[in-house]
Amino acid sequence: MHEGHDHITLMQVLTESIGNLNLSGRRSLLALLGIMVGSGSIIALLIIGGSGTEEAMRTFRHMGTDTLIVNFPSRMEEHRPVPAHLDTLAMRAALPEIAEIAPLSHHSGRISYAGKYSDASLVGATGGMAPAIGLQLREGRHLSRYDRREAFAVVGARVAEELGAPGRPLRIGDRIRIEHYLFEVIGIAKPWPANPLIPISADDAVLVPLEGMRRLHPAPQINAIIVRGGDAELTGLAQALRAYMQELWQRAVDVQIPRQLLDGLQQQANTFAYLLAGLGGISLLVGGVGVMNVMLMSVAERKREIGIRMALGARRRDIRRLFLLEAVNLSLLGALLGAALGLTVAYGFVRFSHWDFHMAREVLPLGVGGALLAGIFFGLYPAFTASRLQPVEALRAE
Structure with a gap:
């Protein structure tokens, strides 16, 4: 009560x-x-x-949590140039924790096709480039290790759109002019989400075989290496990767871990x-x-x-x-x-x-x-x- x-x-x-x-x-x-x-x-x-x-x-986050970026900083005391070629098979044997290796060499250039022009980034790449950055194709195929001596190209989404004409889009098998050479288009990429950690924008790039960069530049060199570590512990892999590259090329090496930045x-x-x-x-x-x-x-x-x-x-x-x-x-x-x-x-x-x-x-x-x-x-x-x-x-x- x-x-x-x-x-x-x-x-x-x-x-x-x-x-x-x-x-x-x-x-x-x-x-x-x-x-x-x-x-x-x-x-x-x-x-x-x-x-x-x-x-x-x-x-x-688009970068993934298992990615490393290898850069080669320019310093006053550094006189050794960065080579234009990397033996990825030997590197994978020395560092078995690595899942993907993608060395890249890039500089800007002008692309022409059927009277139309586009300013693009010319990127020398290997077959590991696409899986390393998650690049997907709208049509065609990616570069492979068997294309090293071929004049093949994979065109980014924006570049393909600029070079195409109404009623006549850029297609697989077309030839585009880069500098004084004709390259056959073997792939056209889908739009790619830009990432500030990667030194290139795939949408604004034309990918050619890394060894073919000698056709387009008198003294090409590798500007960066994108490495995916799979299930490896990234801090330890970064230290091992830095030591390997410093011993291999005898120059300064910087390894970034995007996960730590995240x-x-x-x-x-x-x-x-x-x-x-x-x-x-x-x-x-x-x-x-x-x-x-x-x-x-x-x-x-x-x-x-x-x-x-x-x-x-x-x-x-x-x-x-x-x-x-x-x-x-x-x-x-x-x-x-x-x-x-x-x-x-x-x-x-x-x-x-x-x-x-x-x-x-x-x-x-x-x-x-x-x-x-x-x-x-x-x-x-x-x-x-x-x-x-x-x-x-x-x-x-x-």
């Missing part, structure tokens, strides 16, 4: 607290807006920041997310101060009501509960409205930016829970202030 009486009393207090907020009118509305903006700011900033981070990191970017993204949450938290604090201001003004205006309640037998904890529930109701409504506002703003911004919408699981609990906790925290002081009023002094208030 006692439990039912407490339940009814709690419901009555809840209903009465909502009615008191309605009577506060404009002041309650302003405090509600403060909580709503604070909660919405946290949610919108975290979603926008997370979506932007995913968009930025997606480019690097981990570093993820850490920076987490720091950025904390910063955005902090900025939203500042807005939430402003909203919480607004709640406290409304509740303190409500206590000052309702002193006589508080005195009457105490005279009729209300306990101090009943007074605290009444005012604390008013703060909770105000904060909860503001948090829910803020969540809807934040989701709407974030979704509109992400779609306008042509990103994919990405929301972490903790965003909504953080935004709504933070707003609710802020309201409770800033509502405690007014609630305790009201409960500490002396009945006689409260009854004298006008």
Whole structure:
């Protein structure tokens, strides 16, 4: 029986607290807006920041998590040129952990076909190039180790589009002119997602056999080597690869591990997310101060009501509960409205930016829970202030 009486009393207090907020009118509305903006700011900033981070990191994820990039930095004390040929079979025998090896040599040039021209990157490559960078063909075939002495070419998607004419697209078997040589097209690539870690853009390139670069450049040299490690541990493979190349060519070698860069970017993204949450938290604090201001003004205006309640037998904890529930109701409504506002703003911004919408699981609990906790925290002081009023002094208030 006692439990039912407490339940009814709690419901009555809840209903009465909502009615008191309605009577506060404009002041309650302003405090509600403060909580709503604070909660919405946290949610919108975290979603926008997370979506932007995913968009930025997606480019690097295309690279794969088992890739190494070998570069040969130019230094003042370095006098040995980089060779134009690499024995990939000997390299694979020395480093059996390697799954794919793709040395490449590149420089810019002009391609012509049927009276049309295109500026492209001329890339000397081997059969390992396509699997190393994930290049797929629209038609034709890739270069192979048997094409070393042939004048064959695989054309990137953008170059093929520029060289083609309306009603006469570039086809397999056509011959394109590069410098003073004619190359037969054996493959046309599909559009390839650009990756800033790879020194070429396959869409803007024409791939020819690595050994055939001597036709197009008087002194070609390997500019980079793309290595896929398969299931190997990348840090150890990178050290072994650096030691092998330094001993082989007696010059400076730099090995990049994109996976480590990806981990570093993820850490920076987490720091950025904390910063955005902090900025939203500042807005939430402003909203919480607004709640406290409304509740303190409500206590000052309702002193006589508080005195009457105490005279009729209300306990101090009943007074605290009444005012604390008013703060909770105000904060909860503001948090829910803020969540809807934040989701709407974030979704509109992400779609306008042509990103994919990405929301972490903790965003909504953080935004709504933070707003609710802020309201409770800033509502405690007014609630305790009201409960500490002396009945006689409260009854004298006008």
